[in-house]
Each structure stands twice: as structure tokens, then as C-alpha cells.
Amino acid sequence: MNLLIMGLPGAGKGTQAAKIVEEFGVAHISTGDMFRAAMANQTEMGRLAKLFIDKGELVPDEVTNGIVKERLAESDIAEKGFLLDGYPRTIEQAHALDETLKALDIKLDGVINIEVNPESLVERLSGRFICRSCGSTYHKVFNPTKVEGTCDVCGGHEFFQREDDKPETVKRRLDVNIAQGEPIIAHYRELGLVSDIQGNQDIDDVFADVKKAIAAIK
Ligand code: ADP
Ligand code: ADP
Numbered sequence: 001m002n003l004l005i006m007g008l009p010g011a012g013k014g015t016q017a018a019k020i021v022e023e024f025g026v027a028h029i030s031t032g033d034m035f036r037a038a039m040a041n042q043t044e045m046g047r048l049a050k051l052f053i054d055k056g057e058l059v060p061d062e063v064t065n066g067i068v069k070e071r072l073a074e075s076d077i078a079e080k081g082f083l084l085d086g087y088p089r090t091i092e093q094a095h096a097l098d099e100t101l102k103a104l105d106i107k108l109d110g111v112i113n114i115e116v117n118p119e120s121l122v123e124r125l126s127g128r129f130i131c132r133s134c135g136s137t138y139h140k141v142f143n144p145t146k147v148e149g150t151c152d153v154c155g156g157h158e159f160f161q162r163e164d165d166k167p168e169t170v171k172r173r174l175d176v177n178i179a180q181g182e183p184i185i186a187h188y189r190e191l192g193l194v195s196d197i198q199g200n201q202d203i204d205d206v207f208a209d210v211k212k213a214i215a216a217i218k
């Protein structure tokens, strides 16, 4: 099964993606995670991406399209299927993805669109923190670790906040993503692929709706 998960920054894509991957065994492809790994490893691509990410701007399409294309061509994708998270983010990327999938003879099965009230996003992003060793995402208020200071998933004790989750950058990210997002959803709606999910619910209730939507796709 080959899926996209879409939604504004903070909508809960990464949180739901982790659950979808666990339940359905598809490969999680997050362009944000790929860029953060490249930045941490200080690769040439990582240094380039950082120039845009730190300002809340999008990384140029040709760079982003290239890394997704490479990843989708790897052999595990045909076996397991994929969940693309944070891509496409521009209509040009959506068209590039159409081409890439066609070339690889892969069919997109569905698009999970998490809709949230934009007012809740700043609060979500400003409270987000991430496990340094396994990348699991938490929230200070809405989704804390079960034991304070210990990751539920890997037992790690070190956490960090994303550089781009500070309020100045968050505002720019929301503006950029709102402006770019609408035509992409419209593109997939035309193809009849979109399932809209109400994202302003508890994480487990959102996931229950996501599972229902995926069951309807299969
Ligand atoms: P969030 O989870 O908050 O939606 P991501 O982790 O997906 O954010 O992305 C973080 C940043 O990485 C984005 O603000 C952008 O700069 C860059 N990025 C991620 N995906 C893309 C993409 N598809 N196209 C361009 N830039 C991207
Ligand atoms: P995205 O990948 O779309 O940017 P995340 O999954 O990283 O979003 O979620 C953003 C923040 O909001 C995280 O701190 C996460 O723990 C929290 N969060 C995710 N889903 C919900 C929800 N349904 N209700 C409240 N907080 C949530």
C-alpha cells in the first residue's frame, strides 16, 4: 500500500505516521527527517537545506524531488509500500511525484489529509520535543513521556527541540505551507484519493479515524 500523509506543520503527520508504519509495515519516508539527518551529518545537501529550513522556507524543489526519487527507487519500497510524510509540498513536487511513480510503475493508493484548526498549531509546535536517540516525537502538555525524562520507545534520556519550532520561524512556515498546500490537495481530490481526517482530537482518536480511512482504501 502506497500512501501520502498531508497536513500543516504541527497537524500530527509524524505522530500518525509512526503509528501507521507500526500497524501496516510500510516504509516511512519523511523529507523533514531526511533533511535533519543530512544536517546532522553535515553533508553538502544538509548544509544547503539548512539555509532554507532555518528561515522556515521550503528547500528547492530539485533538491527535494531528487532525494525522494532516489529513496522510492530502493528495493524495499516495492515490497513494503510507503508512507510519504511532508512531501509533496508544492504543486511542482506533486507533478514530479506523479512522474517518478509512473516511471517506477508504482500506484498511489490514498492520501490521508489531517485537518486542524490553524490556531492550535503554534501551541503544538512550541511544545514539541523529540528523543535524540530514536526520533520519537512528544508534546509537553498533549503527549508527554510516560516517565518524565525517559523516552517511551527506546528508553533514551536526551531530548531536543527543533530549531525551526521557535515562534518567529513557525509563523513563516505556516504562511508558506498554507499558500502552497491548497493546489496539492485539489490535485489529489480530482483523482479521488483524499481521505479527510479531523486532527483536533486526541492522538488515539485521530489514529482510529486514520485506520478506518486506510481500511476503506485497501
Ligand atoms: P513539519 O513536521 O513541522 O511539518 P517537516 O519536518 O516536514 O516539518 O519539515 C521541516 C522543514 O524541512 C520544512 O519547513 C522545510 O524547510 C523542509 N522540508 C521538508 N519537506 C520539504 C519538502 N517536501 N519540500 C521543501 N522543503 C521541505
Ligand atoms: P507534524 O509532523 O505534522 O509537524 P507532529 O506529529 O510532529 O506534527 O505533531 C506536532 C506536535 O503536536 C507534537 O508535539 C505532537 O506530540 C503533538 N500532537 C500530535 N498530534 C496531536 C493531537 N492529536 N493532539 C494534540 N497534540 C498532538
Ligand code: ZN
Binding pocket: 131, 132, 133, 134, 135, 136, 151, 152, 153, 154, 155, 156
Ligand atoms: Zn527514543
